[in-house]
Amino acid sequence: MTKKILMITPFFAPQSHAAVFRAHKLSKYLARKGWQVHVVTVGTNYNYNEDESLAHELPEKVVIHRVKYVEPTLRGLRMAFGGRDRTYRSTKSPTPVAPSGELISSTGSGLWQKFYKKILFSFFYDPDPYWTWANSAKSYCANLVASQKINLVYTTSMPYSTLKIGSYLKKKCNIKWVADFRDPLTYNYRNVASSARVLFHQKNLEKMALETADVVTGLSSSYNLIYRDMYGLSEEREVFFIPTGVDDDYVKGISPIKMEYPYIVFVGEYLKEYGDAFFKIFSDVVKKDHSNLKFLMIGNMSINSRLVANAITNLGLSDSVILKDHMPQKEVYRYVVGAKAAVLLSGKSSYWWTNFAKLTDYIGLKVPVIAFVPQISEARKELTRAKSGIFVDSAEDILSFLRGTGPVTPDAKYCEKYLASSMCESFEKIFLDLSR
Numbered sequence: 001m002t003k004k005i006l007m008i009t010p011f012f013a014p015q016s017h018a019a020v021f022r023a024h025k026l027s028k029y030l031a032r033k034g035w036q037v038h039v040v041t042v043g044t045n046y047n048y049n050e051d052e053s054l055a056h057e058l059p060e061k062v063v064i065h066r067v068k069y070v071e072p073t074l075r076g077l078r079m080a081f082g083g084r085d086r087t088y089r090s091t092k093s094p095t096p097v098a099p100s101g102e103l104i105s106s107t108g109s110g111l112w113q114k115f116y117k118k119i120l121f122s123f124f125y126d127p128d129p130y131w132t133w134a135n136s137a138k139s140y141c142a143n144l145v146a147s148q149k150i151n152l153v154y155t156t157s158m159p160y161s162t163l164k165i166g167s168y169l170k171k172k173c174n175i176k177w178v179a180d181f182r183d184p185l186t187y188n189y190r191n192v193a194s195s196a197r198v199l200f201h202q203k204n205l206e207k208m209a210l211e212t213a214d215v216v217t218g219l220s221s222s223y224n225l226i227y228r229d230m231y232g233l234s235e236e237r238e239v240f241f242i243p244t245g246v247d248d249d250y251v252k253g254i255s256p257i258k259m260e261y262p263y264i265v266f267v268g269e270y271l272k273e274y275g276d277a278f279f280k281i282f283s284d285v286v287k288k289d290h291s292n293l294k295f296l297m298i299g300n301m302s303i304n305s306r307l308v309a310n311a312i313t314n315l316g317l318s319d320s321v322i323l324k325d326h327m328p329q330k331e332v333y334r335y336v337v338g339a340k341a342a343v344l345l346s347g348k349s350s351y352w353w354t355n356f357a358k359l360t361d362y363i364g365l366k367v368p369v370i371a372f373v374p375q376i377s378e379a380r381k382e383l384t385r386a387k388s389g390i391f392v393d394s395a396e397d398i399l400s401f402l403r404g405t406g407p408v409t410p411d412a413k414y415c416e417k418y419l420a421s422s423m424c425e426s427f428e429k430i431f432l433d434l435s436r
Contacts, residue, residue, distance in 0.1 A: 003035045004148060005431060006141060006169075008155045008162045010130050012041040012064065013054035018268075018357045022182060022219065022244045022423075023156050024054060029248075029424035031061035035431075038148060040141055040165075042069040042133050046076065047088050051328070057249070067140050069133035072124040074116075076132075122195040127160035127202045134161035138168045145173045152431055155209075156180045158191060160202050163209040170212065176434040178427075179213035181239070184226045184353060207231050210239075215430050217242050220355040222378045240430065243355055243382075245423035246364030250330050254365075256338030263294040263322075264370060265335055266343040267358045270297065270304045274345045276311035278372045283315040284395035289402060294322050296339070298332055301325040333365060340402065341368040341390060344379060352377040363388060364418035368408040370398060386418075387411040 007027060011019040027037045043066040055064075070076045075086045084090075125131075144150065153175055155166040163179065170177040185206045186192050186199070193199045210216055210227055218224070221241040227233055282295055295317070297304055305323055312321050324335075336342050342362040346354075352374045359379055362369045363386045370390045373379045383389030388410035390401045400406035416422055 003431075003435070004150045004152070005030065005035055005037055006145060006150045006153045006175075007037060007039045008137070008141065008153065008165050009039070010042045010069070010133060010159065010162070011156075012039055013058060014050040014052045015045055015048045016051035016054060017048050019158070019182065020054070021357070022180075024058075025245060025247055025420040026154075026424060026427055027062045028058055029420050030428065031059040033424065033428060035061065035428075036148075037062045038065060038144060038150065039063065040065045040067055040137055040144070042130070043067055044069050044071070044079070045087060045089070046071050049089050053328070065140065065144065067133060067137045069130070069136070071129055072132055073120060073129070121193055122198065125193065126195075126198045127164075127193070127205055128158070130159045130161040131164075134164050138165055141165060141169055142172055145169060145175060150175065152176050152178070152434060154178045154180060154427075154431075156182060157185060157209075158183055160185065160205045163205045167208060167212060170214075176214045177212075178215045178217060178430060178434070179209045180242075181216070181218040181223055184218070184220075184223050187226050187230060187353070210237070214434055215240065217427070217430070219244050219360075220353060220378045221381070222353040226353060240426075242423055242426045243418055244357065244360045245418050245420035246333075246361045247329075247420045250333055251365065251419070254330075254333055254337055257334045259294075259338065261292045261294050262340050263296045264341050264343050265296045265298065265339040266345065267298045267332055267336065267361070268356075269299050270307045270345075272307055273350050274347050276315075277347065278343075278345055278392075279308070279311040279315055279317065279321075281372075281392060281395050281398070282320070283317060285398050285402075286317065286320050288395060288399055291402070293340070293402070294320055295343070296322050296324065296335065298324045298335060299326065333361070336362065336365055336367055339367065341370045341408075344369050344371045344373060344383075346373050346377070346379065348372070348374055350374070351379075354378060355382060359383075360418050363410075363415050366410045366412060366415045368401065368410070370401070385411070386414050388415070 007023055009023045013024050027039055030037050070080045079086060153166055153169050155162040157163055166177045166179055169175055183191055186203050192202060210231055217240045224239040227239055301323060312318055344359055355378050368390055369383055369388050370392055371379060371383055372392045388408055390408055392398060
């Protein structure tokens with residue numbers, strides 16, 4: 001009998017951004033193992049550019065169901081009533097990936113823009129912008145479960161609205177529910193509403209999922225400790241740690257990019273929380289190292305160039321820092337494996353809890369990682385286990401690695417835990433146990 005699973009996520013191929021890839025790779029590799037994967041996602045992609053190759057690489061056993069979604073904004077209403085296309089793709093110059101934090105379109109500036117956002121986040125994003133889709137998706141999913149005889153549902157969060165769908169299906173259809181958390185939702189101030197009323201609803205959804213889902217999973221082992229502290233979870237209630245894996249297909253036969261100079265590489269959006277501390281360290285490296293080392297940054301050019309411009313200018317690094325815009329994932333990986341080392345930044349006092357999306361790629365690709373991270377952090381723990389971390393407090397830490405006096409040899413066996421096939425095996429074990 002064909003094994004079947006229902007996956008609930010508003011972020012799915014051909015959308016191309018960080019929130020897509022966990023569910024995308026899981027569905028791809030489950031299908032290869034014989035599962036029929038029904039993915040329920042949004043009918044309209046308002047906020048992100050698309051990469052059609054992501055959809056084309058999915059096996060036939062991945063069936064995508066696109067449920068109508070009217071964004072609860074002026075943009076969404078205008079488009080719903082026949083207005084012109086105001087999605088990100090139609091209004092921005094094309095890049096492979098849109099900024100992951102962009103949620104609403106521009107509707108003006110100044111006081112009106114602030115007022116408009118305040119109204120949205122206080123009243124219309126409750127618990128998030130996807131509640132209108134979730135309301136439609138609940139009945140659609142219930143019918144799908146009945147017609148396809150599905151006994152298992154997987155939800156991934158953010159957003160909070162997927163938790164509403166999972167809970168509804170568990171109660172109405174009496175099926176098993178796996179609630180997967182890509183972030184520790186309300187623990188992170190970046191993920192919560194400023195409105196006390198909406199935050200109350202978000203916390204209730206989070207607590208409900210942690211207590212009632214049949215299994216809870218997360219992409220960082222820290223979530224287990226965080227949720228025990230936040231909600232007093234019992235010892236029997238475990239949040240299973242399953243890291244996101246780099247796509248095996250992209251790793252096979254990968255050839256490094258050949259550059260005219262040695263370089264270290266940072267991939268992703270540079271956040272303002274990172275500050276300029278790493279650039280100061282890199283400036284000292286450039287002064288003491290005579291190999292013409294470059295710092296290559298690959299990511300959204302409009303964001304990265306704006307946030308690092310002052311540091312580059314003030315520290316005289318214009319010839320040593322090279323910025324490249326987004327590019328296909330396979331091409332990014334060629335730059336990563338061709339580098340002296342990849343660079344992971346979070347600063348020394350933030351993001352202790354997360355297993356960064358790019359960190360999972362770096363470990364899966366078995367490359368040394370220059371890590372500017374907190375002393376106590378998920379990233380430090382996993383890099384230590386993978387034996388691929390170069391933990392940086394000063395320029396000497398990097399120079400020691402470059403000179404070969406502090407060599408790094410990643411643990412190939414542990415790094416395989418960070419392959420998509422390994423991620424799939426971990427989830428499949430849970431799915432099979434629940435299906436018995």
